[in-house]
Amino acid sequence: MVEEKEITVNVKKYDKEKGEYWKSYKVQADRYTQMTEVLRKIKTEQDPTLSYRASCHMAVCGSCSMKINGEPRLACKTMAFTAINEKNEVNLESMDYYQEVRDLIPDMDTFYDRMYKVEPRLYADQTVISGENDERMTPSEQKEVWKFEECIWCGLCVSACPSVKEDEKFLGPAAHAKGYRFMADGRDTKKEERIGILMDSAWRCTSCYMCYEVCPQDVQPVIAIKKTKAYVDEFPGTTELITMARKHDSTIAESIGESGKIKESKLYLKTFGYVAAMKDMMYMMKEGKIKYAMAKDTDVKNMDEIKKIMGDKK
Amino acid sequence: MEKKEYDAVVLGGGLAGLMAANNVADAGFKVAVVSKVFPTRSHSAAAEGGIAAYVDGNSDPNDDPEFMSYDEVKGGDYLVDQNAAELLSRDSGEIVHILDTWGAPFNRQPDGRIALRYFGGQTYPRTRFVADKTGMALLHTLFQHATGFDNIDFYNEYYVLDIVKDGNNVNGLVAMEMKTMDPIFLKSRALLIASGGLGMIYQHTTNSYINTGDGYGIALRSGVPLKDPEFVQFHPTGLYPSDILISEAARAEGGILKNNKGERFMAKYAPHKFDLAPRDIVSRSMTIEMREGRGFEGGYLGLDLTHLGREYILERLTLAYDAAKTFANVDATKEMIPVRPAQHYFMGGIDVDITGVNSDLNGLFAAGEAACVSVHGANRLGSNSLLETLVYGKETGKTMVDFLKKHKNVESSDGVDTIVDNAYSYIKRETGEHFGTLLNELRDVMWENVGIFRDEKKLTEAVKQINSIRKRSINMYVTDKTTNYNTEVFNALETRNMIDCSIVMATAALNRTETRGAHFRDDYPTRDDDNWMKHSIAYLNGDAVEIKYKPVIVTKWKPEPRVY
Amino acid sequence: MKVAYYPGCASHGIAKDVDIATQLIAKDLDLQLMEVDDWNCCGGGFMDDKNEEIHTSLNLRNLTKVKEMGYDKMATPCSVCLNSHKIAVDKYDNDPDLKENVDKKLEKAHIEYDGGVDSEHFIWVLIKDVGIENIQKHVKKPLKDIKIGTYYGCQLLRPSNVMGFESAHDPHSVMDLVAATGATPVSFPLKASCCGFPLMGSNPPVGLKMANNILSDARNNGADMMVHPCSLCHLQLDVTQLKIKDQFKQDWTMPIVYITQLIGLAFGHSPEELGIGKLTAKYLRERGFA
C-alpha cells in the first residue's frame, strides 16, 4: 500500500463580509495526491465553504492558478508531497495582482481584456479559405505557432509580471505570446496590424524571465516579446518608446559591429541625448564613478569573426 | 430579476456549443453563450489524442468515408443510427478544413498538409491532432473565433439552473452569475444544450471536475428524455491513482499493456487488433486480468512504452510522458506507466435526431456529449467525439438558423421565479444533509454497481440506493450563506443533477437484459439483436423512470459479430 | 585553481569596480582568473531582441575561445552575461532551425563550436569550487551587526531550468555568501524581482520605478545595506541611486555593493581598493567597517 501522511493546509480565505483571514486544515495525503485533490477533500469532507476553481485536473484548462507557498502555480500540477515543508505544511493564497473575489478565486477580467486586445483569431488568407492551398503551413512553422498557442490562459504569468504591475500600457506576457502566435502564422493576413498593436507594448517588458519561469505550459512569453521586438525595423510607425529603443539598440549593434563590445559612454549619448547624458554623468561624478565611464576597453582583435557573425545588414 | 433577450441561447462553451454559436451568429442572429466556467476551461480542453476525419486527397489512398462509417457502426456494436454515422464521416473533411481556416495549429506533414495517425478501431489512419493537446488547441481556436462576433454575448461563470418553458415551447433559461449570485433570465425561442458529460458521477473518472451532467438533469426536469443512458464508456488507461487519462495515442504509437507476469495479455482477447481493440473490450480484458490476480498490488496494470525509445516518446507522446512524470512520478522512458480503467464518456444523452432537434420540447436542441444523436451507439471510438461535437454542432447550428427564421420570441416570463426559488431552497434550509456526503455515496454506488461489469443483483441494489439518496437530497442544505462566488450552492445544484441522471442510468441498465458494447451484463453475456436492436428512451416523471424505445436506423450494415 | 573568466563589457566600463573587487578576492582565494582570449560582447538583453542568430553566434564564439584555452567552464561576474550564454546554448541545443542558421554563421567566421563548455556565475564558483568554509577562513574583519539585504535579481535565477543552480523562487546563494562574511542576511519579498535596468533603453520611468521598489522593499524589511550579484544591477541600483532619490523624493539612499566587494571588505580590503562608490564608502566608515 502507498504510505499516507497527515499534512496541514493553510488557506488565506476571503469574503466580502469577513475580509481576509487564514484557516488551517489537516488532510491525509500520499505521494500521488495532487493539490486539487487536497482541496476537493477539504471541500467535501471538512469545509464546504472553501472556494477555488478547478476543472481538468490535468494542467490543460488553466483554472486552478494560485500561490502555493508564495509561488505562482497550478494546483493540479503540484503534488502535495512536493509542496509541503519540513513541518508538513503548505500555504495557499489567491494569485497576486488580480482583485480578490472569494478565497482562492480572483477576478480574471483584466487578464481576459488583455487577451482580447491582441485580436486573438486568424484572419485567413483567401487561398486558405478556398482550400486551394492546403499545404500552407510547414512543420517548423506549426512548431513555432504551437509553442505560443499552447497558452492555457491561466493568468499566472500576468500575476507575477513586474511590468504589468507598474505600467498599465503594457499588454502583459500572455497577450504578447498570443499576439506573436498570429504574427508567426503564415495563414494570417493581418501581420502589419498586429505588429502595430504589439510593438510599443513589447518595449515595456523588462526581460526578467518571470513569465518564462512560472508558465506551466512552457510558453516562454518573454521569448515571444523578444521575437516581436525583432520586427522593430520593419514597423513603419513609432512612439516615444520605440524611438528611444531604436536609437539605443542600433547604437549597441553599431558598437558591437565596430569593436565587438559595448562602449557605454557612447551609448548614453546616443540614446538619451547630450543633455540627459550629461545629467547622468553628474550623478556618476557624485558617486565617484565617472572615471569608469571614461575608461576605454580594448576592442576585439579578430574583428573579422565578429563582422562575419553580424553579417550583412538585414 | 435581470432579463435579456436573444434569438438563441447556447448552454455550454465547449466545442459543441461554440461551433453551433459560431454558425448561428454567422447567419446574423443574436446569441448568448452561457458557461459555468470560462469557455476555454470546458472539458473539451482535456481531449488529447485527436479528431478523426476523412479528408479527400489527404487520407490513406485506400480509405473511403464508407469505411469510416462502417468502423463507427461496428465499433458502436450496431446500436449506431447509421444515417448519423454516415453524416459524421461525410462532413468530417469539411470540419478539418474549417478548423484550418480558423487557425487550428494541426501537426503537419513535411509537405505542409495536415498530419494523420492511427487510433483504436480504425481500419485506416484518420486521426488529426495537435501534439497531445488536440482538444485544447481546437477549443481555443473556436473560442477565439467566436470572440470575433459582435452578436455573440458570453456569460462566463454563469451557472444555468433550469429551462423556462412556455407551454411545450422553450422560452429561455435562468442562470446565476457566480460572482454575485444574481439570477438572470436569458429569454429565447431556441435553446441548445451543449453541456458536456457526467464523469463525476463515478468514483473513478478521467473527466473534469465540472462534468456533472447538468444538462441531462435540466432536460429530465423539463420532461425531456435521455436516449441510451445505460451506455457508459470506461477508458482502459486511467493513470493510477489519479485517473488522469493516458491518451489512446500511447497505444496507437506503439505502447503495450502488460500484466504482472509481463505478458501482452491483449493478444488473448483481441488477437488481431491487440492493444488497439475498442475501449470496452480492452477495459473489460484489463478488469478480468486484475480479477484473476494478474494485476499489480493496489489494482493496476502496466502500459509499457519503454521499447519506443526516449526520443520518440518525448516527441510523439509528450502529454502521456508528462502526465506519468508529473502526476505519478513515473519516467515512462524507463518504466511502465501504472494504469487502470476509469469512466471516460457517456454515450447516452438528450434524445435528438440527426439534425439536433429534440421532439419533446419545441425549440430545444442538443449537441456534443450532452446529446445522443446516436453516432457512438453502444461504444464510442477514440477521436470520434471531438468530431461529433463539431459536425453536429455545425449541423444543429444550421437547424437552429432555419428554426429561428420561422419562430419569434413570445412575451411570457412564467415559471422563472419558481426556478430561482427551487435553487434557493438549499440555501434557505438550516439543517439537513450535506451535498458532499450524498455525492460521495452516489459515486461509490455508481462505480461498484453500474460500472464495467453489471448484473441484475448489482443494478437492483443500485436503483434502491440511488432512490434513497434522491429522497435524502430533498433535505440537502448549504452551510455557506455568503453572496459572492458561493461554490457550495453550485455543488449542491450539481449534485441534484447527478442524482437525477444516476437513477435514470441505473434503471435503464437494469432494463437492458443483454450485453452490447460498453453495457456488459455478466448475467446476459451476449448481444441480443432480436429483442434489443433499439434505443432506450428514458423519462424521469417525478420518482418514476419511464422507458420507451426507438428503433435503430439501419441503412447499409446488418449486424454481425463484433470481433477484433 | 584556474578558471576562464569573462568580465563582460559593463565590468570593463561603468561597473569596473565589479571587476576590481572580483579580481582582488580571487587572488586572496588562490583562484586564477584567466581572461577569455579576445572575448566579445554577449549582446545579452539587446542582441537577442534584435536577432537570435547573431546573438547565439556571438555567445558561442566566446565559449569556443574558452575551449581553445583548454577549459570546460567559464565564470562571469555578470548575471546578464551568464544568462545570455546559457540561453544561447539552450536555444542552440533545442531549436534545430536556429542551430542550422547559427552553424552557417559560425562556419563563415571559421569558428568551430562543439559544446562542452559550461557558463557559471562567479558566485557559483565561490560556493561550489572554493567553498563557503574556505571563504570563512579568509575573513579577517567579520562584518558584525550589519543587516544586508540579499538581492538576486532576475537573470541569475531565471529561467531556472536553464540556469540550473538553485531554486528561482527560494534562492540561497547570495545569502550563504553574506552569512560567510559575518553579516546578517536579510531576505525581502522583491529579492528576485527585476531591478528595471533592461527598461532603461526604452522606458526609463518604469525602469527607475522598479529600482525604487527594490530599494524600498529591502529598506522596509530592515536592511542597512544591500548586496547584489550583477554588473548591470550595479549600474541600476548603485550608480543610478541618486537619480532615484531625486525622482521619487526619498530622504534616504541605500548603500549598495557588489557581492565580491562585500566579501573583499570582510577579507580586510579598504573600500577604495575595492572600487566602492563614495556614498557607500562613507556609510561603511561611519559604521566602522572600513
Ligand SMILES: Cc1cc2nc3c(=O)[nH]c(=O)nc-3n(C[C@H](O)[C@H](O)[C@H](O)COP(=O)(O)OP(=O)(O)OC[C@H]3O[C@@H](n4cnc5c(N)ncnc54)[C@H](O)[C@@H]3O)c2cc1C
Ligand atoms: C481526458 C479526456 C480525453 C479525451 N480525448 C478525446 C480525444 O482525443 N478525441 C475525442 O474525439 N474525444 C475525446 N474525449 C471526449 C471529448 O473531449 C468530449 O466528449 C467533448 O469534448 C465534449 O465536448 P462538449 O462540447 O460536448 O462539452 P464540454 O466541452 O464538456 O463543454 C460543456 C460546457 O457546458 C458548460 N456547462 C455545463 N453545465 C453547465 C451549467 N449548469 N451552467 C452553465 N454551463 C454549464 C460547461 O461550462 C462547458 O462550457 C476525451 C475526453 C476526456 C475525458
Ligand code: SF4
Ligand atoms: S519578462 Fe517581460 S513579460 Fe515576462 S514577466 Fe518579465 S517583464 Fe513581464
Ligand code: SF4
Ligand atoms: S503564458 Fe503560460 S503562464 Fe501565461 S497565461 Fe499562458 S499558460 Fe499561463
Ligand code: FES
Ligand atoms: S484544473 Fe485544469 S489546469 Fe488545474
